[in-house]
Amino acid sequence: MIFIVKSSDNLTTYKVDFNFGEVVQVQCDCPAGIYGKHCKHKMGLLQGDTSLLADPNQSGLLTECLSRLDGSDIFKAIQELNACEHQLSEMKKICEKKKKSLEKILQGK
Ligand SMILES: [Zn+2]
Numbered sequence: 001m002i003f004i005v006k007s008s009d010n011l012t013t014y015k016v017d018f019n020f021g022e023v024v025q026v027q028c029d030c031p032a033g034i035y036g037k038h039c040k041h042k043m044g045l046l047q048g049d050t051s052l053l054a055d056p057n058q059s060g061l062l063t064e065c066l067s068r069l070d071g072s073d074i075f076k077a078i079q080e081l082n083a084c085e086h087q088l089s090e091m092k093k094i095c096e097k098k099k100k101s102l103e104k105i106l107q108g109k
Pocket of ligand 1: 014028031032033042
């Protein structure tokens with residue numbers, strides 16, 4: 001199933017293809033996607049972001065695709081990545097607090 005997604009400049013569109021063959025593949029034809037790299041179009045659709053869709057009528061089809069991925073390796077990998085990103089953002093907050101604390105210490109406060 002092919003979805004047409006808007007790029008961030010809102011001018012270009014890309015195609016994200018959910019291929020439900022023997023092995024499920026999700027590919028995008030954006031500059032990163034053509035090399036099989038992580039891209040926001042694949043990630044956005046896989047996370048259910050319907051605002052990326054150039055044709056809002058495809059949102060039902062996206063929901064259907066995502067339900068077919070439930071419990072798959074793709075789904076698990078996304079959950080793991082989301083967990084890492086959450087931890088990373090929490091660690092960034094802690095680092096900022098530590099920097100502030102060091103700033104005070106260095107000023108003798
Ligand atoms: Zn892409």
